[in-house]
Amino acid sequence: MTISLSDELLLSVEKPSRYLGGELNTVIKDLNTVKTRFLFCYPDVYEVGMSNIGLNILYYFLNRREQTYCERAFAPWLDMEDCMRQQGIPLFSLETKTPGADFHFIGFTLQYEMCYTNIINMLDLAGIAPLSKERKENDPILIAGGPCVYNPEPLADIIDIFYIGDGEAVLDSLLDVYEENKRNQGTKNQFLEKILHIDGIYVPRFYDVTYNIDGTLAGFAKNNANAKNKISKVIVRDIDNMFVPKTQMVPLIETAHYRATLELFRGCIRGCRFCQAGYTHRPVREKSPDNLLAQGEQILTNTGHEEISLSSLSTGDYIPLPYLIENLLKNFPTTNLSLPSLRIDNITAEIISNTQNIRRSSITFAPEAGSQRLRDIINKDITEEEIFNGARLAFENGHSKLKLYFMIGLPSEEQEDISAIAKLAKDVLAIKPKALIVVSSSCFVPKAFTPFQWEAQNTHQQLMDKQEYLKQNVAKKKINHKYHDAKMAVIEGVISRGDRRVGAAIIAAQKLGAKFDGWTDYFDYEIWQKAFAEVGIDPGFYAHRTRLTNEILPWDHIDIGVTKDFLIKELEKSKKGIVTKNCRENCAFCGVKDCDVYGKV
Amino acid sequence: MYMERYRLKFEKLGNMRFIGHLDTVALFQRCLKLAQLPISYSKGYHPRQEVAFALPLGLGIAGTGEFVDIQLDREILQSDIIDGLNAHFPIGIKIIGARQLEPNERIAPRIVIAAEYEIIVHKNIEPQIYELLNNEEVIVIKKSKSGEKPVNIRPLIFEATYENNKLRTVLATGERNLKPQLLMEYLMPGAENIYYTRTDILKEGLKSL
Ligand code: SF4
Secondary structure: OOOOOHHHHHHHHHHHHOOOOEEEEEOOOOOHHHOOEEEEEEOOOHHHHHOOHHHHHHHHHHHHOOOOEEEEEEEEOOHHHHHHHHOOOEEEHHHHEEEEEOOOOEEEEOHHHHHHHEEEEEEEHOOOOOOOHHOOOOOOEEEOHHHHHHHHHHHHHOOOOOEOOHHHOOOHHHHHHHHHHHOOOOOHHHHHOOOOOOOEEEEEHEEEEEEHHHHHHHEEOOOOOOOOOOOOOOOOOOHOOOOOOOOOOOOOOOOOOOEEEEOOOEEOOOOOOOOOOHHHHOOOOEOOOOHHHHHHHHHHHHHOOOOOEEEEOOOOHHHHHHHHHHHHHOOOOOEEEEOOOOOOOOOOOOHHHHHOOOOOOOOEEEEOOOOOHHHHHHOOOHHHHHHHHHHHHHOOOOEEEEEEEEEOOOOOOOOOHHHHHHHHHHHHHHHHOOEEEEEEEEEEEOOOHHHHHHHHOOHHHHHHHHHHHHHHHEOOEEEEEEEEOOOHHEEEEEOOOOOOOOOHHHHHHHOOOOOOOOOOOOOOOHHHHHHHHHHHHOOOHOOOOOOOOOOOOOOOOOOOOOOHHHHHHHHOOOOOOOOOOOOOOOOOOOOOOOOOOOOOO | OOOEEEEEEEEHHHHHHHOOOHHHHHHHHHHHHHHOOOOOOOOOOOOOEEEOOOOOOOOEEEEEEEEEEEEEOOOOOOOHHHHHHOOOOOEEEEEEEEEEEOOOOHHHHHHHOOEEEEEOOOOOHHHHHHHHOOOOOEEEEEEEOOOEEEOOOHEEEEEEEEEOEEEEEEEEEOOOOOOOHHHHHOOOOOOOOOOEEEEEEEEEEEOOO
């Protein structure tokens, strides 16, 4: 069965092309030759999802398997969802317009906790029960991975299989086992048991959680002999020889990042203490620049893109960056370069002057905290002098708009630290009084697998007071202040350190109408309050409580390679304001294996 | 530099009907690049490909006789242009013809005066068409950004014939134009399931481009 959308429906929704498929470089397969059908669901709107590099990689990775067909679905925008519900149209794939429930696998990428209600909503639209125990033998198997997977517990009752780490390193073995199991007419449960030996695979139904009276975890025990006690993250170590798509899908409408993307490296040498990816993605694995140049050429000729973006967690830290930029400009003189994620302390005049010709007129730096004291605490290893130098360099090279990115609500933060943000912005403006400074302040959310995983998050009232204080102090003609929703940050805080019980609140919130929670216009705090009350959860327990370091954490059964002892040491150092040097300068022995970062120049 | 201009005839069908004009332009520019045709660029600070569409096609309407003019830096076999582009277009867009323009021929958007449509309906509207053609004045309310105003659409209808649930009509384009939807709203108020196809774009003498 396939879905057909009437002309009237398509003409009544904003941007019908979100639902059409048929984009350049998408994959068409003969369904008669396909054995395993996989629906890759991106729990956000089409334009956001289509700009995601991970989606593009896994799409071609899965489709390179002849008998596997990976198709796509995105969260339908609100107008489309209304039409679908009215007309009884289920969630469908863009490629063949097949209903979601007809797939063997439904995969979700977990990019951001505030997308979780969209996951439930997409399942609901597909007519699939949210709880794994309520699903039947023939229902699709739900699998999830992505940056938020390191604390999978809030979705543990919903998702059947999590893969922890790089999808390229596990999905082949998983699908091989699936196909073999199917040939042998094995059951779903047999399949789930057979994959337990694969590294990086976590099947939550094979583990039971018990709780103490105070609500903390009492124990986490496997209920299946084949299940591992700890699930270790798997990564692609030989990153130069890993699978890389030769092309990119090109939407028929313009999206946020309408450009070719090159992934320079995975991991980060820095170890900022608030940053989850900085720990979970260790160790740093750099691709060789010549490899990247060849990939860039392939992607540009296959997509016709006119802009190329160099992506990573901290692009200035890529050792051969000058060589790469020089040769990109030489080989593709008409192509614009874009370098997101630059650090203010290691930009150079070459980098700035070579990227200024792109249409984007502003440049963004992230000092994260206003005072040196607080920057030392969070291990954001940059000085005021370096910030001024970086800003001067940007101004001298033609930038007139500078965005400075900060976080509010960091551990031990005092009013002086917030005043320091305002002062820093003023001092940067003084370098070029005609410039425009945008101060953007987001709210700190403690994340699993960071040294701050034990810390209490500020309440939304505290966060709002601080934002207000900053606004009062920073508001000036040439300095704009933008800030993020404090209430949204608290919900994110509850989910990101949540345990299995939080899943019920996510399901309840969706039932009450929560969706697109990451979108300020659609986020509704009241709904979440109601949902927490309904399922009997105290959000403060998850967000605003300081944990003891000997408490069992909901994600303790996941092993990212970095040891808990190391994170505890980092927490203690942070309390004393001691900085940990970046991995190239000094190895801090975080515990991660196969690391060759230290000493590389 | 020696330039060659070509007029390409193409179809826009199926899902591609829902790709708006600007996105269609961007798609053509991208595919011209992907096909590695020696497309000419305009002079100036922001060089643009020399591509001119005859007439934007409304969202949801199929096209079987659409036209676009392109300029190349050198002469190329017409079949190479057609095959090159068709190898890259998504399903639904296809070049179905190409001819080289005479040096003195003006570009398509400058000479268009009318378009031919084929409109499929689910009701016999022969009497309404008969009445329409026999009136000298047909007043409909046209909604625009500046408000609603009555317009006489009769002079904008050049031809209209009806047979077997199919209306074939030629409507004026340009400054005083008539959208087929407005005509149908007059003939069959509130009707749904009408399927529009623009079958040709016409210049003076109601000749195909
Ligand atoms: S092993 Fe040392 S160099 Fe490697 S990531 Fe850990 S701390 Fe950094």
